[in-house]
Structure formats: structure tokens, C-alpha cells
Amino acid sequence: MAEDRRLSDFSDNKIIDIDIGCIIDDYLEEEGRPKTVGAYYPSEIGMCIRRSYYSYVLPKPTEAGALRIFALGNNLHAFIADVLKKSDEFSFVEDERPIKIPYKDEKSSFTIYGRIDDYVITKNTNKKIIIEAKSVGDVLKINEPEPKHVMQLMLYLSAMEADYGMLLYADKKNLNIRQFRVDYDDSVYAKIITRFRDLDLHLRNKKLPPAEYYFDAKKVWECKYCPYFKECMQAIANND
Ligand code: SF4
Structure with a gap:
């Protein structure tokens, strides 16, 4: 329970005895869980490698604002999964399927753990499709899939038999949808594994990776939120 929160005092000067915002934050509050070197996650491979490294050696709890956004996203994903399951378009629908991708060479050894949002088989065409859903603030700004989301989906496509993947962007304000087909590509998959291996070697050798985003003119803005x-x-x- 957070100690420093006060009951809300509203502008009409009437005191209300409970603060639902605080109750939501208490519900979502999480301990900073230490991560284990050698266990990696598809959602982190598209981020700055130094930031990923820090998240293992210096874990911090996620701040309340971000937890609220994640909760909204999770609710939206649950809604989409529910809609897919009730649709007549598919002969099979499964959500939240866990996947595991082990990797080993002479210097590096790790396992990537992920969870596929939705796996569907279309009734008429018998196509197997892996769907990765993302909730966004303004879907009209999404003109192409984000590379980090493609990387995530590529891992799922490598782990499970499918005809293709679909990145589904859903607008949190109005549920407008944009969707993009993603096909499995060996060379992209190899690059992703090389990135995980790089992270793994830096962690095992306790060596700070380069400040990737800080020196990238297109990504440096993200440092502000790091x-x-x-x-x-x-x-x-x-x-360093
Ligand atoms: S501040 Fe920028 S460069 Fe440094 S770890 Fe964070 S995202 Fe990476």
C-alpha cells in the first residue's frame, strides 16, 4: 500500500472518502522483480540494448502511469481475443499461447520466453495466422508496422507453424484498426538472435553495452522516457 497518497480533495470542496485512482494504483502496483540472465523476452529485443541490460542488473518497478497504460492495453487485448473466439470466420482460435526458443553456442546460452496474443485458423481458406495486437493512442499515425513489433512477431513465426503473421494496431480511443501482414524472414530472424546473443554476452561478461539510442538521431527522443x-x-x- 502506498503511504504517501492522500484522499482526493475536489474543487467543489466536498471531501470524498475514497480515491479510486489510488485503489487502481495499489491494485496494479508491482515489486521490481529481478530478471534472470539467460531468460529473455521478445518485447525487449526492439528496445535500446543498454536499457535492456540495465533492466537485468538494476531492476526498477514500473511507474504507476505506465502500469495503468499496460492495464488498458491488456483489457483491449482480452476484448479482441473474445471477439475472435466468438466469430464465425475461424475454425480455431487460441490466445496467450506460451512459446520457448532455446539458443546455445560455445559462448552464449539462453532461452527466449514469449506469449502469442492470438493464433487463428480461418474457416474458408484454412490459413494459420499469428496475431500480435498493439494498443496505440492514434492509429492514424501508424502507416507501417514498427520494426520492434515486427521483430517480436518474427520470433513467434519462428516458433510456431503459421502461414503468416499479422500486426494489429487498435486505437484506444475508438477501436479503429490497422493491420499489416508480416511474413517469416530468415535473415530478420538471424539478426534478432544476434541481438539477443549480444545482450547475453554483455550480461555474462558484466560489460555495459553501447548507449544505442543516445547516439541514434531517430531514437534519442526515447531516452527522455528511459x-x-x-x-x-x-x-x-x-x-563507458
Ligand atoms: S538513456 Fe537512452 S541510450 Fe541510455 S539506456 Fe536509456 S534509452 Fe538507452
Whole structure:
């Protein structure tokens, strides 16, 4: 239970005895769970490699605002899964299917753990499709799939037999949808595994990876929202 929260005092000066916002935050509150080196997750491979590294060596609890956004996204995904299950378009629908991708070479060894949002088989064409759903603030701004989402879906396509994947963007405001087909590509998959291997080697050798996003003009804006901004800037100042 968070200690520092107060009951809300509203502008009409009438005190209300409960603060539902605080109750939601308490419900969603999570402990900073330590992650295990060698166990990696598809959602993190598209992010800055230094940020991923920090999340293993310096775990921090997710801040309340982000947890609320995740909760909204989860609700939207549950709704979409429900709609798919009730639709006559499919002969088979499964959601939240866990996948495991092991990797091993002479220097590196790890397992990627993921969960497929939705796996469907169309009734008329018998197509097997892996669906990765993303909730977004404004779907009209999504003109092409984000590379980090393609990477995530590519891992699922490597782990399970399917004709193709679909990235489904759903607008949180009005449920407008944009969808993109993603086909399995060996070369993209190899690049993803190389990135995970790189992360794994940095973690095993306790070596800070490069500040990837800070030195990328297109991605540096994300540093502002990085929970490790302070540590990263200090490391850059120390030439790490
Ligand atoms: S501040 Fe930027 S470069 Fe540094 S870890 Fe975070 S995202 Fe990466």
C-alpha cells in the first residue's frame, strides 16, 4: 500500500472518502522483480540494448502511469481475443499461447520466453495466422508496422507453424484498426538472435553495452522516457 497518497480533495470542496485512482494504483502496483540472465523476452529485443541490460542488473518497478497504460492495453487485448473466439470466420482460435526458443553456442546460452496474443485458423481458406495486437493512442499515425513489433512477431513465426503473421494496431480511443501482414524472414530472424546473443554476452561478461539510442538521431527522443537516463548519462560522462 502506498503511504504517501492522500484522499482526493475536489474543487467543489466536498471531501470524498475514497480515491479510486489510488485503489487502481495499489491494485496494479508491482515489486521490481529481478530478471534472470539467460531468460529473455521478445518485447525487449526492439528496445535500446543498454536499457535492456540495465533492466537485468538494476531492476526498477514500473511507474504507476505506465502500469495503468499496460492495464488498458491488456483489457483491449482480452476484448479482441473474445471477439475472435466468438466469430464465425475461424475454425480455431487460441490466445496467450506460451512459446520457448532455446539458443546455445560455445559462448552464449539462453532461452527466449514469449506469449502469442492470438493464433487463428480461418474457416474458408484454412490459413494459420499469428496475431500480435498493439494498443496505440492514434492509429492514424501508424502507416507501417514498427520494426520492434515486427521483430517480436518474427520470433513467434519462428516458433510456431503459421502461414503468416499479422500486426494489429487498435486505437484506444475508438477501436479503429490497422493491420499489416508480416511474413517469416530468415535473415530478420538471424539478426534478432544476434541481438539477443549480444545482450547475453554483455550480461555474462558484466560489460555495459553501447548507449544505442543516445547516439541514434531517430531514437534519442526515447531516452527522455528511459528509467535509466541518469545512470546512462553518468556512464557516458565516464566514457563507458
Ligand atoms: S538513456 Fe537512452 S541510450 Fe541510455 S539506456 Fe536509456 S534509452 Fe538507452
